[in-house]
Amino acid sequence: MTNTQSFQVAVIGAGPRGISVVERTLAGYLALAPQDRPELGITVIDPFNPGPGHVWRTGQSRLFLMNTPSLFPTVVPAGATAAELAASPTGLSFDQWRILMADPDTGVHSGLSAGDREELAALTAGAFPSRALYGRYLEWTYARLEEAAAAAGVQLQHVRAEVLSLARRGSGPGWTLEAAGEGTLAADAVVLALGHLPAALSAEQDRLRDAADRHNLRYLPPAVPSDVDFSVLPAGEPVLVRGLGLNFFDIMIQVTVGRGGRFVPSGQPAGRALRYEAGGREPILVAASRRGTPYRAKARLDTYVPRSVKLRYFTEEAAAVFRNEGILPGFDHDLWPLLHRDAVWAYYSTLARVAPDELSAPAAVFLDELRAALDLPGPEWDAAKEKVLDRFVPAHRRTNLEALAQPLGRRPYAGAKDLDDAVLAYLEADAAGSAAGEDDPLKMAIGALNAGRTVLKTIVADGGLAEASWLTELRGWFEPLVEGLASGPPPERIEQLAALVRAGLVHFVGPDPRFDVDEARGVFTGASPWTGTEYAAKTLVEAMMPANRVDRNISPLLGGMLRDGLARPKVMMAADGTAVVTPGLDVTLPPYRPVGISGDPQEDLYVLGLQLSSVQWGTAIAAEAGSPARAGARTVRDADDIAAALLASAARGGGSSGAGTADGRQLAATLPGGTPRG
Structure with missing residues (x-):
């Protein structure tokens, strides 16, 4: 200057x-x-x-x-x-x-x-x-x-x-x-x-780092992935990885393809389309997150928002009604019911298009009644919608968007293999859904949520949402839900992860994981209250960015x-x-x-x-x-x-x-x- x-x-x-x-x-x-x-x-x-x-x-x-x-x-x-x-x-x-x-x-x-x-x-x-x-x-x-x-x-x-x-x-x-x-x-x-x-480490992260120093263990704190030397992860040994978001997939690909391994076509349908040929220097990744599974993959599309998704209820015009009436909206009471309607319509309208034979009446009849239920004012729409779904849609084809925040449910698993099998089934279904693109009902519901995110960002910016709602509703439950559904990796990464699970190179700790240090053995441990299985390793990696907190x-x-x-x-x-x-x-x-x-x-x-x-x-x-x-x-x-x-x-x-x-x-x-x- x-x-x-x-x-x-x-x-x-x-x-x-x-x-x-x-x-x-x-x-x-x-x-x-x-x-x-x-x-x-x-x-x-x-x-x-x-x-x-x-x-x-x-x-x-x-x-x-x-x-x-x-x-x-x-x-x-x-x-x-x-x-x-x-x-x-x-x-x-x-x-x-x-x-x-x-x-x-x-x-x-x-x-x-x-x-x-x-x-x-x-x-x-x-x-x-x-x-x-x-x-x-x-x-x-x-x-x-x-x-x-x-x-x-x-x-x-x-x-x-x-x-x-x-x-x-x-x-x-x-x-x-x-x-x-x-x-x-x-x-x-x-x-x-x-x-x-x-960013400074949390108290728990500090504790784990101190334990690594005492026991000559390896602890990799949160970091930008390109700053990390993943070559230090030991071949053939278990490595605990906390986080199943985007940073996890960077680690996964670096210690597999980055070490000479190959994903090759298996000739099987999507979800089982790849098999992994090991390079021989891979660690065994033991991965954990609060929900127990990775974020869902993006759908294979040629547009960002699916072409079939059009927001009808959750629009800037609908949100402007609150502002024009001098109301500072809350998320749960005012905004989520609108976006929820659009996601429900995206799911069931896609289902009616791709699987009409599974409905108990012609698709047009079902959609007319569903639309009429969704158009009802206030809280009436939700109960009316459930009655329509009870009449027309078989139980195995129903969805509950809010329950997607817990994809493994709240149930115990009979050990490590039972859990790995459950996560593998989730991965295979998710990869198949991504491959189906516009023809997958769940991916289209997620597409509606993704479209809604853009509208929501506009509505809530600069004090457009009540502060208590921002803290406990938008950031409290909806943000984790929509990030897990709409902020996931490229679809090939889920297909690759499924292949690694089948190859025995990735295992999962389970939901609500706890990480600790076994002082007697001098190892890190990872366990979930839902499995009864404890994993131990001399290396623990935080698969996340530094905390974005000023x-x-x-x-x-x-x-x-x-x-x-x-x-x-x-x-x-x-x-x-x-x-x-x-x-x-x-x-x-x-x-x-x-x-x-x-x-x-x-x-x-x-x-x-x-x-x-x-x-x-x-x-x-x-x-x-x-x-x-x-x-x-x-x-x-x-x-x-x-x-x-x-x-x-x-x-x-x-x-x-x-x-x-x-x-x-x-x-x-x-x-x-x-x-x-x-």
Whole structure:
């Protein structure tokens, strides 16, 4: 930041959200008439490469896959969003970039590796790319932003360093940043796009780590998977793995295919379509999670939301009724009954289409009566729906969406084999359902829940849900349910896991697992109250990311901001009046500025991404290409709001030299949308 004659913006964090801020700021800048453009400099500060940042590094194993298909993610406006916001200097979603790079001539001359080109040649819109390839897209996007900035006269630079502290610049406006190895940097405005931060271990994790030190055991704490050396997991020995989410599948694939094993076609139907040929160096994974099973796999589709799913009950218009009547909705009472109806319809309308002979009356008759029941007001619909189902649908074809949170039920198992067999049956059925795609009733119900997540994010953001409901209903029971159903791995991972279970290389602890240390034997133990079986191992891996809680972070920057009173966690009130410290920061309405310990917002300081988890729901999900800015592409809209505020501040002469040619309100009004949003 050497040019003190221009408005200087520091973006801390060079991953996808930081790049979206840069892109939106350049887009807003280019949308101004040349005579209205203030002098502008943007510095992106991150020890990792700009674009990929930490999580999406291009050098990581290509075995690590995204859990969204190619058609989904973007860091720039695309589709419907592109029509709402200022034109992008780069303009490509990941899938648009994939198509461009798949052209042999383009790919060869775009800095892609041979591995990138090989992956692109086989990748489709509905397939799941590697995280390394997504990082290449982000890297490419940043390079195009550098070109656009240079052409526009905007100084865009990357400082490869970690920001250690942030403080007000003297008594006036602006900020001073201390960057490791770079000394002190000055900025007129700062954007925090921090992404995943290191976090302190929980008390139980601390206990397990201490036990590992005492007994010479191996304990791998929560971490970004690409940071972990999985080669230390011992071949032929049991390894306890806590967590059956996405990190588990990264471990699974690294210690199998990553060690020379192969999945080969078995010639059997989906669910048993693969068999595993061992490489000989695999550990034996003993996996555990609260529900006892992995997240359900994504369905094989060529769209993100199934084509057959159309939300009729849970819409923004329906939710607006509460707002228009001055009602702050609760999730259980007001919102879930609407979304529940849509999921029920998706399930049974699919069932009526694919298995009409199993119904006790013609499908059209059944669907007419079901629709009439679902259309009933208030609580009447649920009882009426049950009566319709009792008349028309055999018991083995019924479903209970809320019960899916406990896929193994609440029953004891007769030992380890009984449990493994039950989980294997679950995996095989889930893989078969994914392969059926639009023809699987359960996957279509999940598709409705997934579509509803996007609507729900819009409704509950920024205080749109009663706080007690946010704590105990949305976050308390619905979030674990919908994540287990709709946030699962690519379908091939469940098929592969089933093959490993059949090969005897993966076992399961069971629901509600307990991990401990047998001090006499000097081993970790894992057991479930539902099996009576105890597993022992000298290695325990936490298959999860560091806790996304600002009050547990150990980042020097954010920790220092909390200590210095520049920021504070958001506190909500539970139903009994108890104050609850939430995981995210306390911030203003968009553009999000952190609220300090005094209760005042910090001027020219903005937050984007994971640390907004207490005012937005689902902050870890990428922006959806083609979705409206207020909905699935909300992250891009948030970046656009921040960009508008930055440019308005620059125009007011907020920089160190007072650069700027227009009043901030006038500048904001010239941005797309026509009204100030800063």
